[in-house]
Structure formats: C-alpha cells, structure tokens
Amino acid sequence: MWKWLHPYAKTEQTYLLCGRLLPWFSVLGLLLIVTGSVWGLVFSPADYQQGDSARIMYIHVPTAILSMSTYAAMAIAAVIGLVWQIRTCDMAVAAIAPVGAVITALALFTGAAWGKPMWGTWWVWDARLTSELILLFMYLGVLALYSSFDDKQKGGRAAGLLAIVGVINLPIIHFSVEWWNTLHQGASITKFDKPSIANEMLWPLLINLVGLAFIIGALVLLSLRNEILRREIKRPWVGKLTGEQNNAI
Amino acid sequence: MVVSGFVAQCQRDLLLAFRQRSEVLQPLLFFVLIISLFPLGVGPGPQILQKIGPGIVWVAALLSAMLGLERMFRDDFNDGYLEQMLLSPTPLPVLVMAKVVSHWIVSILPLIIVSPLLALFLNLTSGMLQALVLTLLLGTPVVSLLGAIGVGLTVSVQRGGVLISLLLLPILVPLLIVATAAVDAATVQLPYQGQILILAALLLLSLALAPVAAAYALKVSLE
Numbered sequence: 220m221w222k223w224l225h226p227y228a229k230t231e232q233t234y235l236l237c238g239r240l241l242p243w244f245s246v247l248g249l250l251l252i253v254t255g256s257v258w259g260l261v262f263s264p265a266d267y268q269q270g271d272s273a274r275i276m277y278i279h280v281p282t283a284i285l286s287m288s289t290y291a292a293m294a295i296a297a298v299i300g301l302v303w304q305i306r307t308c309d310m311a312v313a314a315i316a317p318v319g320a321v322i323t324a325l326a327l328f329t330g331a332a333w334g335k336p337m338w339g340t341w342w343v344w345d346a347r348l349t350s351e352l353i354l355l356f357m358y359l360g361v362l363a364l365y366s367s368f369d370d371k372q373k374g375g376r377a378a379g380l381l382a383i384v385g386v387i388n389l390p391i392i393h394f395s396v397e398w399w400n401t402l403h404q405g406a407s408i409t410k411f412d413k414p415s416i417a418n419e420m421l422w423p424l425l426i427n428l429v430g431l432a433f434i435i436g437a438l439v440l441l442s443l444r445n446e447i448l449r450r451e452i453k454r455p456w457v458g459k460l461t462g463e464q465n466n467a468i
Numbered sequence: 469m470v471v472s473g474f475v476a477q478c479q480r481d482l483l484l485a486f487r488q489r490s491e492v493l494q495p496l497l498f499f500v501l502i503i504s505l506f507p508l509g510v511g512p513g514p515q516i517l518q519k520i521g522p523g524i525v526w527v528a529a530l531l532s533a534m535l536g537l538e539r540m541f542r543d544d545f546n547d548g549y550l551e552q553m554l555l556s557p558t559p560l561p562v563l564v565m566a567k568v569v570s571h572w573i574v575s576i577l578p579l580i581i582v583s584p585l586l587a588l589f590l591n592l593t594s595g596m597l598q599a600l601v602l603t604l605l606l607g608t609p610v611v612s613l614l615g616a617i618g619v620g621l622t623v624s625v626q627r628g629g630v631l632i633s634l635l636l637l638p639i640l641v642p643l644l645i646v647a648t649a650a651v652d653a654a655t656v657q658l659p660y661q662g663q664i665l666i667l668a669a670l671l672l673l674s675l676a677l678a679p680v681a682a683a684y685a686l687k688v689s690l691e
Contacts, residue, residue: 395642
C-alpha cells in the first residue's frame with residue numbers, strides 16, 4: 220500500500236489523480252442528491268407530528284453528520300502530513316477547511332430554520348447546537364491561521380497542527396458541553412428520542428447522506444487542485460499544463 | 469543538563485519580566501477593570517452578581533491571559549533568541565515548559581492573588597471563593613500550556629495578537645464549563661470534587677502533550 224501511495228507525495232501526480240476522480244464524485248454526488256432530495260421533499264410522507272417542516276431533515280441531518288466527518292478527514296490528512304512530511308496532505312488540510320466550514324454553517328442554518336417552527340426559537344443552548352457552533356469556530360480558526368501566513372507551506376503545516384490539537388479536543392468539548400447542558404437545564408426539550416424512522420423516510424435520508432459525501436469529496440478535489448496550482452505555479456509542469464512556458468523557472 | 473537548562477531558562481524569563489514591570493501589570497489591571505465593568509453593565513444587585521460572578525471572573529481571566537500570551541515568544545522571536553533555543557543541547561520541549569512556567573508565574577499568578585478582592589466586588593461567599601481559587605490554580609496552567617501552542621503557531625505572523633485568541637478560545641471551552649460548574653456547585657454547598665478532578669485530568673493531559681506540540685509549532689514557525 221505504501222508503494223501505491225507514495226507517488227501521490229508528488230503534487231503533479233495528486234493533481235492528475237484529482238482530475239481523474241472529479242467526474243465520478245461530482246456526477247455520482249449530483250445524481251444521488253437530486254434523487255434523495257426529490258424523493259424526500261416530494262414523495263416521502265410528511266411527519267405525523269411535525270408535518271412538512273420535518274422535510275428539512277433531508278438536508279439538515281446529512282450536513283450535521285458530515286460536518287464532523289469532514290473535520291475528522293482534515294485531521295487525518297494533517298496527521299499523515301505531520302508524520303510522513305507529505306506536502307500534499309498539508310495542502311489537503313487547507314483544501315478541506317473551507318468546505319467543512321461551509322457544511323457546518325449550513326448545518327447550523329438549516330437547524331435554526333427547523334428549530335423556529337418546531338421549538339419556537341431560532342437558537343437554544345442545547346449541547347448539540349453548542350458543540351456544532353464550536354466546531355464552526357474551530358474550522359474558522361484553521362482557516363484564519365492558514366490565511367495569515369504569507370508562506371503557504373508553513374501555513375499549511377501550522378494549520379495542520381491546529382487541526383490535530385482540535386481533534387484531540389473535540390471529544391472533550393463534546394462531553395463537557397453535554398454535561399454543562401444537563402447540569403444547567405435538566406432534561407431539555409430539544410433532545411429527540413432516537414426516532415425509529417420509517418423506511419420511506421430513511422431511504423431518501425441515506426441517499427442524501429451519501430450524495431452529500433460525494434459532493435463534499437468533489438468540492439475538496441476541486442479546491443485541492445486549485446491549492447496545488449496556486450502553490451506550484453512556478454513549477455515547469457504547471458507551465459506545461461497551462462501552455463504557458465514563461466512561468467517556468 | 470536538562471534540569472540546569474530548565475532552571476536557567478526560568479531565571480532568565482523571570483528576570484526579564486521583572487525588568488519590564490509595567491508590561492506585566494497591564495494584564496492584571498485589565499482583569500480588574502473588566503470585572504468592575506460588569507456590575508456597571510448588569511446592575512449592582514448582589515444576587516445577580518453572585519449568580520454570574522464565577523463566570524465573569526473566569527472569562528476575564530481567560531481574556532487577560534490572552535493579552536499576556538504573546539509575550540511568551542514574541543520578543544525572543546524578534547531578537548533571534550528562539551533560534552538559539554532550537555540549537556541548544558537542552559531539548560526544546562523542556563525549554564518551552566520553562567517558558568510556560570515563568571509565563572504562568574508572571575502573568576497569571578497575580579490574577580489569582582487578587583481574586584479574593586474581586587470576590588468582594590461580586591458578592592461571592594467564602595465557599596465559592598475557595599472553589600474559585602482552586603479552579604483557577606488548576607485551570608490556568610492549562611491556558612498557559614495550550615497558549616504556548618497558539619503563540620508558537622502565530623509567532624512568525626505579523627499582528628498575531630487577535631489570531632491567538634481566535635485559535636485558543638474555542639479550545640478552552642471545556643475548561644470554562646468545568647471550572648464554573650465547580651464554583652456553581654460550591655454556591656449551593658454541593659461537593660465539587662468531581663469537577664476538580666476533571667480539571668486535574670485536563671491539566672495532566674495538556675502537561676503531557678502541549679510542550680511537545682508547542683516545540684513542533686516553534687520549529688514550523690522558524691524554518
């Protein structure tokens with residue numbers, strides 16, 4: 220496996236790999252998300268208690284789940300970059316962070332829009348909401364750190380270290396927030412019981428979840444390609460790629 | 469070698485700090501000032517102040533610690549001392565640890581020492597004060613330790629001051645929650661040993677990992 224992975228330490232190979240994977244990810248993602256959304260928003264039954272407002276679930280739940288997984292992916296890339304000193308992984312950290320921040324913001328926004336009709340308020344200091352908010356702050360911290368470096372290589376490694384510190388801290392934050400909430404408010408209105416969800420609602424949800432994962436993958440591939448081109452702009456292979464020889468060293 | 473390097477580094481930093489007393493006193497003044505602003509903002513009712521007092525003291529302590537953090541490596545970065553630290557035969561994490569210790573003594577210990585005075589401002593009971601001082605003693609070293617990582621990451625960035633707070637404050641959320649929960653428990657005379665033990669666990673965890681991470685951050689910043 221090491222032999223198979225090793226070529227991708229070279230930025231050019233990674234760039235080409237991203238290009239090959241991109242159509243698969245984007246076509247699959249679009250297909251799945253259109254199917255899931257149409258099924259969920261039009262054909263699936265309305266919730267017997269929440270009515271049609273519950274349909275936002277088909278967007279909200281995938282974004283909320285994947286906001287966490289995206290952070291995990293960023294931290295894994297950072298660990299690989301730190302341990303084996305692979306530059307493309309540091310670039311991947313920088314590529315994943317903005318996508319993750321947008322997904323987290325979407326999860327918060329759709330959650331607020333769902334909370335307004337259901338709980339009568341845009342925001343409550345519930346454990347899940349709070350840890351999602353802090354997750355957003357941590358994404359923004361990684362972004363802010365990366366963008367404040369002029370030397371992007373240094374910035375990528377610094378952002379990677381911050382992502383790792385964050386991922387060690389995330390479970391601590393999660394549990395402390397949960398504990399804080401139960402300490403201060405007792406049983407809160409926002410704790411759903413795990414709904415034993417009907418099949419015709421579960422399927423569109425799962426399809427949207429997988430579809431959004433592919434979309435995130437596609438966005439990350441795109442932004443990783445951009446990141447590589449931006450950092451390697453002086454390399455000969457980039458010059459050849461853009462048909463512009465005068466950029467070459 | 470390791471111990472003598474540690475001691476020498478502490479001595480140097482403490483000496484430097486006491487030569488620039490005004491800079492050391494500023495975070496302390498800031499701390500007192502923020503806390504005296506709150507009664508003006510929310511009204512002088514003793515009940516309200518007692519209710520929000522522990523949270524105010526902790527938030528103010530975090531903010532004024534953020535102010536002082538930059539001192540930890542900034543001057544050393546500017547005059548090239550950090551490079552000498554990297555070259556020194558004493559391992560870098562040990563030197564970082566020495567800097568953390570002296571930073572805690574210089575910029576955070578004074579805050580803890582004046583906190584009984586602030587307890588009077590905020591109408592805290594003596595039980596609450598005990599819990600507050602205990603949580604500050606256990607919790608603020610975590611701020612210094614994680615702060616070392618933050619400063620290490622941002623030391624080569626121009627105008628890194630606000631950035632440090634942006635990076636660190638989300639990470640320090642658990643500390644704030646557990647510490648204020650301990651003081652809240654003391655308000656109604658419940659046992660708060662559990663919270664204290666969690667704080668101690670956080671301290672041990674960051675004691676083990678933070679110096680190494682901060683040393684790596686410094687290496688990234690200096691290359």
